[in-house]
Amino acid sequence: xxxxxxxxxxxxxxxxxxxxxxxxxxxxxxxxxxxxxxxxxxxxxxxxxxxxxxxxxxxxxxxxxxxxxxxxxxxxxxxxxxxxxxxxxxxxxxx
Numbered sequence: 105x106x107x108x109x110x111x112x113x114x115x116x117x118x119x120x121x122x123x124x125x126x127x128x129x130x131x132x133x134x135x136x137x138x139x140x141x142x143x144x145x146x147x148x149x150x151x152x153x154x155x156x157x158x159x160x161x162x163x164x165x166x167x168x169x170x171x172x173x174x175x176x177x178x179x180x181x182x183x184x185x186x187x188x189x190x191x192x193x194x195x196x197x198x199x
Contacts, residue, residue: 118191123179130172137165174198 115122140161178198185191 118182118188118195120179120182123175123182127172127175127179130168130175134165134168134172137161137168141165 141158178194181194181198182191185194
């Protein structure tokens with residue numbers, strides 16, 4: 105069974121390059137969240153709000169890093185696969 109996606113987006117879900125594109129976006133989001141979390145300056149906000157925002161950002165950061173681990177594993181499995189059918193089976197098993 106082939107996964108269908110909009111062809112105008114030029115995305116093939118069984119191609120390792122597609123997974124690399126997703127990983128790249130997630131790495132960027134993780135880096136930006138990490139910058140927010142490591143910023144110790146509190147500008148124009150009260151301390152309670154700042155800690156509340158930081159706690160939500162921490163939860164988002166954990167979620168994104170969990171997704172990153174999952175997609176890195178998927179990428180390496182897909183990269184080892186030699187044919188389209190094997191790649192489709194790998195994706196079915198991961199989803």
